[in-house]
Amino acid sequence: MTTTRFDRVFKAEHGAIATLMAAFGSFAEVTSLPADAVFKIELALDELMNNTIDYGYPDGDAGEISVAIERLPGRVTIDYADDARLFDPFALPEPDVTLGIDARQPGGLGVHLVRKLMSESAYSVERDRNHIRLGLVLDDPS
Amino acid sequence: MEIEEARRGTSLVVTPTGRLDSGSAPDFEARLGEDIDGGAHDVVIDLSRLDYISSKGLSALLSAGKRMKRAEGRMVLAAASGAVRQVIVISGFDRVFELHDSVDAALGG
Numbered sequence: 001m002t003t004t005r006f007d008r009v010f011k012a013e014h015g016a017i018a019t020l021m022a023a024f025g026s027f028a029e030v031t032s033l034p035a036d037a038v039f040k041i042e043l044a045l046d047e048l049m050n051n052t053i054d055y056g057y058p059d060g061d062a063g064e065i066s067v068a069i070e071r072l073p074g075r076v077t078i079d080y081a082d083d084a085r086l087f088d089p090f091a092l093p094e095p096d097v098t099l100g101i102d103a104r105q106p107g108g109l110g111v112h113l114v115r116k117l118m119s120e121s122a123y124s125v126e127r128d129r130n131h132i133r134l135g136l137v138l139d140d141p142s
Numbered sequence: 143m144e145i146e147e148a149r150r151g152t153s154l155v156v157t158p159t160g161r162l163d164s165g166s167a168p169d170f171e172a173r174l175g176e177d178i179d180g181g182a183h184d185v186v187i188d189l190s191r192l193d194y195i196s197s198k199g200l201s202a203l204l205s206a207g208k209r210m211k212r213a214e215g216r217m218v219l220a221a222a223s224g225a226v227r228q229v230i231v232i233s234g235f236d237r238v239f240e241l242h243d244s245v246d247a248a249l250g251g
Contacts, residue, residue, distance in 0.1 A: 017164065039194065039225040046196050050164050097234030101207050109233050110197035116232045 004031045004071045012053050012063030012082060020045060020067060031071040037138055040117040041069070041076065044134055047110035048080050048089075052130075056084025075119075078134040086130060088123040090115065145173055150186075153249055157188040162199030170199070174206035174217075183215030186248040190221035195229050207239060220248035 006027045010016040021042060028038045049065060057063050068079040095108040115121050120135035143166035146157040154177060158170055177185060187203070189195075203219070210217040218240040222230050230236055242248035 014164065036225055042194065043196055043229070046163060050196075050198065097232070098237060099234070101204070101211060101238045104204055104238055106201040106204055107197075109200055113197060113229060113232060117228075 006067070006069040006071075008068075009064060009066045010049075012049075012057060012065050012084065014050075014053055016065070017046060017049050017053075020049065024067075024069070027069065027071075033071065033076070034138060037076060037136055040136060041078065044078065044114045044118055045080070047114050048132060051089060051110060052082045052084050056082060056087070056130075058085065074138050076136045076138065078132075078136075080132040080134070081126070081129050083129050086125055086128075088130075089132070090121060090123050143170065145170060147177070150245075150249055153184040153186055154182040155186045155188050155245055155249075157191055159191040161194040162192055162202070163194060163196045164198040167196075167198040167202040171202035171205050174202075175209060178206070178209050178213050178215065183210070183213060185210065185215070185217045186242075186245055187217065187219050188221050188245050189219060189226055189230075190223065190245075192222070192226050195226050197233075200229070200233055200235060203235065204238065218242060218248050220245045 006024065008020070008023055010020055024042065024045065045067065052063070052065055063083055065080070065082045070077045089111045092111055095112050097112070114134070118134045119137040122133045124131045143158055143160040143162060146159065148155045156174065156177065162170060174185070207217050219230065219235070220242040221244050222241065230241065240248070
């Protein structure tokens with residue numbers, strides 16, 4: 001199959017998450033992405049976008065998030081970039097997921113899920129913007 | 143997201159349908175809070191009709207679970223499958239809560 005690309009820019013606000021999910025859903029359908037991969041990519045985008053919006057603009061500035069997804073044979077790559085304050089989410093310590101209910105505090109699981117569900121995850125700063133590059137290997141290499 | 147509730151003996155089975163994400167998690171957590179405050183002290187969360195769960199959904203479950211613990215009640219998870227189950231296991235929520243294969247198994251437990 002030929003490479004198919006999704007490339008969109010969103011405002012950094014919660015209402016844009018549903019817009020991204022709908023647009024990605026259409027893309028996933030057109031490119032015949034397996035349901036399991038759709039779930040994982042939706043989750044990764046959801047977590048990253050919520051973090052950007054919730055913590056990235058402490059002064060309340062307007063922000064912009066760009067999402068580029070490439071459907072390649074056997075794999076999907078995701079480039080996520082924002083103009084929020086510079087922050088490497090993958091530098092956070094891994095949460096202790098062996099703790100019981102009393103010791104657990106809400107939060108911190110979003111980045112953990114992204115890291116565990118994706119095949120690759122990397123952070124970089126490019127032109128003063130946060131860039132996160134994710135890769136997902138598809139089990140069914142069609 | 144829709145939330146169904148059904149009495150099974152002395153237990154309350156709560157079945158969220160659809161997506162448990164940043165949009166729906168606050169409503170879900172509020173509903174469980176009302177149930178617990180209203181005297182439901184044995185709650186099974188039936189995950190069989192959940193298509194999607196994010197960390198916000200997990201946080202809602204955790205907050206409700208802590209509230210239930212303070213009320214000295216029991217809240218367990220049941221019937222998670224596919225990617226929803228994967229998210230629960232990766233997050234260690236199968237240690238935070240009992241995770242049963244079916245609602246019937248959860249009720250018997």
